[in-house]
Amino acid sequence: MINRVVITGLGVVAPNGIGLNAFEHAMKQGQTGIAFYEKLKELNFGCQVAGVPKLEDDLIKNYFSALTLKFLKSSGIMFGCIAGMDAWKDAGLEPKLQQESPDWDSGTIFGTGLSGIEPIIYAHNMVDEGKTRRLGSSIVEQTMASGPSAYLGGILGLGNQVTTNSSACSTGAEAIAMAFERIKDGKAKRMLAGSCDSYGPYIWAGFDAMRVLNRNSNGNPQFASRPMSASASGFVPGAGAGALVLENLESAISRGARIYAEIIGAATNSGGQRNEGTMTAPNPIGVQRCIHDALKVSGVNSCQIDAISGHLTSTMGDVLEISNWVKALDREGTSFPFINAPKSMIGHCLGAAGSIECVALVLQLFKNFFHPSLNCEDVHPQIAEKIDPAKIPQQVIYHTDFEIIAKSSFGFGDVNCCLIFKKWN
Amino acid sequence: MTEQIIQKDIHDKLKIIIKPYVNDENVMEQLHEETDFIKDLNINSAHLVDIILDIEEVFDIEIDDESAEKMLTVKEAIRIINEKITDRK
Numbered sequence: 001m002i003n004r005v006v007i008t009g010l011g012v013v014a015p016n017g018i019g020l021n022a023f024e025h026a027m028k029q030g031q032t033g034i035a036f037y038e039k040l041k042e043l044n045f046g047c048q049v050a051g052v053p054k055l056e057d058d059l060i061k062n063y064f065s066a067l068t069l070k071f072l073k074s075s076g077i078m079f080g081c082i083a084g085m086d087a088w089k090d091a092g093l094e095p096k097l098q099q100e101s102p103d104w105d106s107g108t109i110f111g112t113g114l115s116g117i118e119p120i121i122y123a124h125n126m127v128d129e130g131k132t133r134r135l136g137s138s139i140v141e142q143t144m145a146s147g148p149s150a151y152l153g154g155i156l157g158l159g160n161q162v163t164t165n166s167s168a169c170s171t172g173a174e175a176i177a178m179a180f181e182r183i184k185d186g187k188a189k190r191m192l193a194g195s196c197d198s199y200g201p202y203i204w205a206g207f208d209a210m211r212v213l214n215r216n217s218n219g220n221p222q223f224a225s226r227p228m229s230a231s232a233s234g235f236v237p238g239a240g241a242g243a244l245v246l247e248n249l250e251s252a253i254s255r256g257a258r259i260y261a262e263i264i265g266a267a268t269n270s271g272g273q274r275n276e277g278t279m280t281a282p283n284p285i286g287v288q289r290c291i292h293d294a295l296k297v298s299g300v301n302s303c304q305i306d307a308i309s310g311h312l313t314s315t316m317g318d319v320l321e322i323s324n325w326v327k328a329l330d331r332e333g334t335s336f337p338f339i340n341a342p343k344s345m346i347g348h349c350l351g352a353a354g355s356i357e358c359v360a361l362v363l364q365l366f367k368n369f370f371h372p373s374l375n376c377e378d379v380h381p382q383i384a385e386k387i388d389p390a391k392i393p394q395q396v397i398y399h400t401d402f403e404i405i406a407k408s409s410f411g412f413g414d415v416n417c418c419l420i421f422k423k424w425n
Numbered sequence: 426m427t428e429q430i431i432q433k434d435i436h437d438k439l440k441i442i443i444k445p446y447v448n449d450e451n452v453m454e455q456l457h458e459e460t461d462f463i464k465d466l467n468i469n470s471a472h473l474v475d476i477i478l479d480i481e482e483v484f485d486i487e488i489d490d491e492s493a494e495k496m497l498t499v500k501e502a503i504r505i506i507n508e509k510i511t512d513r514k
Contacts, residue, residue, distance in 0.1 A: 098448065136474060
């Protein structure tokens with residue numbers, strides 16, 4: 001039996017907005033979440049700007065007990081739990097009480113790139129000082145790869161699959177793809193799909209060393225992330241979490257849940273680090289196949305895609321991504337769909353990117369708007385010769401009538417993910 | 426301080442340490458000598474490690490592994506804390 005999969009809940013902790021209302025407002029206003037980061041300057045980073053969600057203590061206290069906060073050091077797990085709990089509540093669902101049975105029909109696939117650098121550093125220092133016995137009981141749960149899903153599974157009382165996936169910068173989209181497949185196959189009624197990542201110099205140093213981060217906008221953080229621009233010169237690191245409640249249509253209708261959108265197609269693959277593909281660069285054939293595969297699952301024709309939320313990181317990879325979309329959809333110039341780059345506002349949230357950006361996509365589809373792609377007045381000439389620059393909105397577009405929006409995410413390891421979302425009518 | 430006052434002081438401090446680890450406030454109200462941390466207070470057994478660290482900090486003592494394993498009730502905890510404080514003197 002093949003089940004249709006719809007989205008009934010959303011939650012987000014993004015650099016430019018915490019919670020759906022703030023995030024939607026920021027997208028419509030084209031507000032950046034990127035700011036100067038003093039610590040990066042002190043540590044001689046080339047890139048000294050970043051997109052980090054700012055959580056107030058009063059807000060954090062609404063989500064965690066004093067005991068949990070006594071031990072919780074991982075910013076990624078904190079972001080993930082807040083987004084996940086918000087999405088669950090937004091879907092009209094309640095966490096199972098301590099004395100209740102778990103919800104056997106609900107699970108989570110909640111990915112991360114590296115959920116908690118803070119507890120790793122803490123443990124590293126304590127161990128080196130010979131204080132292992134003073135570490136306490138909560139280091140393992142915060143440093144194991146599956147920390148985010150383990151925390152959320154416990155908070156919500158989930159009894160179906162509870163796991164964490166990791167595929168670099170495609171992690172968030174991949175979590176949604178896997179949750180989609182699980183529900184479609186009838187193995188779960190509901191899956192909380194999402195991802196999170198922690199922040200700070202120890203996470204970003206390796207990228208700075210690779211010289212893939214923007215280095216020439218430290219004095220102008222709002223201009224640093226410029227996907228598809230001729231002057232794009234590297235991505236801006238970010239952090240946060242996004243979460244979506246995926247549910248089979250029957251269950252959503254039977255409990256009268258609000259439906260944001262339907263997921264009609266998903267595909268994941270790898271370019272195998274062959275041909276032009278490497279650890280860090282995609283094999284174009286892999287990307288195009290991934291888009292084709294997602295379209296095939298969805299049953300829609302490439303000409304039905306109204307808009308694309310790109311991976312588009314503000315690097316040289318943007319030109320290649322546009323070229324891949326043009327080839328995969330067999331559409332160019334004025335017949336190319338609208339396209340925007342969420343990273344122009346929030347930077348590249350790494351493992352959290354795909355899920356935050358899918359929350360953005362679903363809100364745009366549901367609320368009929370399309371956010372501006374910031375800092376792209378000077379469209380890269382190699383992009384402008386393939387697609388009509390008017391397809392890249394400089395201002396927010398209201399009253400859109402988009403039916404289908406595609407999302408792509410790519411990651412180190414030459415991994416790809418493509419998702420197809422359809423408006424719920 | 427008399428022996429009785431010392432005992433009361435340890436008991437009160439211990440109660441403050443344990444409180445955050447207990448979900449049910451009612452059982453905390455009924456805390457008595459025989460109260461078992463896991464069976465009666467439903468404390469997650471992994472957290473016993475954290476409680477011992479908190480005790481070490483508050484009372485400025487060190488609790489060896491052998492003693493730690495015995496600290497499963499209020500009575501035993503108070504006895505061991507008392508013993509370690511005396512040793513320290």
